Amino acid sequence: MKAVYLDETGLSVRDDLESPTLQSDEVLVEVLKAGICETDLQLVKGYMGFQGILGHEFVGIAKTGPYTGKRVVGEINCHCRQCVYCKSGLGNHCPDRTVLGILNHDGAFAELIAVPQVNLHTIPDSLSDDHATFVEPVAAAYRLQEQLALSGDETIVVLGDGRLGNLCAQVLKLAGCEQLLVVGKHPEKLAVLRELGVQTVTLKQVEKKNQADIVVDCTGSPTGLPLALELVKPCGTVIMKTTVAGEHQLSMAPLVIDEVTLIGSRCGPFEPAIAALAEEKVIVEPLIGGRYPLEEAPLAMVKAASPGTFKILLEP
Ligand SMILES: [Zn+2]
Numbered sequence: 001m002k003a004v005y006l007d008e009t010g011l012s013v014r015d016d017l018e019s020p021t022l023q024s025d026e027v028l029v030e031v032l033k034a035g036i037c038e039t040d041l042q043l044v045k046g047y048m049g050f051q052g053i054l055g056h057e058f059v060g061i062a063k064t065g066p067y068t069g070k071r072v073v074g075e076i077n078c079h080c081r082q083c084v085y086c087k088s089g090l091g092n093h094c095p096d097r098t099v100l101g102i103l104n105h106d107g108a109f110a111e112l113i114a115v116p117q118v119n120l121h122t123i124p125d126s127l128s129d130d131h132a133t134f135v136e137p138v139a140a141a142y143r144l145q146e147q148l149a150l151s152g153d154e155t156i157v158v159l160g161d162g163r164l165g166n167l168c169a170q171v172l173k174l175a176g177c178e179q180l181l182v183v184g185k186h187p188e189k190l191a192v193l194r195e196l197g198v199q200t201v202t203l204k205q206v207e208k209k210n211q212a213d214i215v216v217d218c219t220g221s222p223t224g225l226p227l228a229l230e231l232v233k234p235c236g237t238v239i240m241k242t243t244v245a246g247e248h249q250l251s252m253a254p255l256v257i258d259e260v261t262l263i264g265s266r267c268g269p270f271e272p273a274i275a276a277l278a279e280e281k282v283i284v285e286p287l288i289g290g291r292y293p294l295e296e297a298p299l300a301m302v303k304a305a306s307p308g309t310f311k312i313l314l315e316p
């Protein structure tokens, strides 16, 4: 089988890998398309120390199990379904979990992937393969709606104009948040957001005052959190949406003095993400920056990391 493999020597495209061995609860999925995410770029830099097949944003066709022949997307956390976390609905925090393409489980930059059947969601015909690769990151954006009791009256700043910043802004707007501002570095990416009706400013223009009720850090950079703490109001909330391979070096005193609530935020619900994409309430077509065959994954990763690019898709 052909796949994009990460080990201590770096990233390589291999065609000598065995097809996945299925666990009893798993289904074999033929990958149609997969998206390259900031997390993949961080994994290549050493985040999590992952070794194996990369990729966790995908759409495919189920080859075994009750969904055989159907197009599916998959939640990425594979839990034990027996521990106290799993039994209380917090399976994403199962201490024994594996995570597709991130933690002890091969991912989707491959011809085939093994996914627990319970993780799969069938998708409607109206949702194209290209757009379906966005279900996982849109679900991650919907996690904001689960974590914040939004009234719509909050002033919200999203830091980062990339893939996740864009999707978080769109999902917050769908939740009725009109006082929404995205801060970014890339004029062409900010222009895409303005087309979608979201206010934007460049990083240079931002007024570093305590002005926002909520700041969402989607920068994927250690510089995001210090800026978020400058922008948030006293007693406001900062949500950290991206992980970075590097260490944060910042003074925690502003958190204490301003009594800021700091919330980590990771994976979210698939059903509203599938519906929003199928109904084109979340617009992702302008975010597709290119499509590459699996063989050209190293080049695609470079392209995905370049400042002007949104989402790059791989096509096994
Ligand atoms: Zn991702």
Ligand SMILES: [Zn+2]
Residues within 6 Å of the ligand: 079, 080, 081, 082, 083, 084, 085, 086, 091, 094, 095, 096, 097
């Ligand atoms: Zn568990």
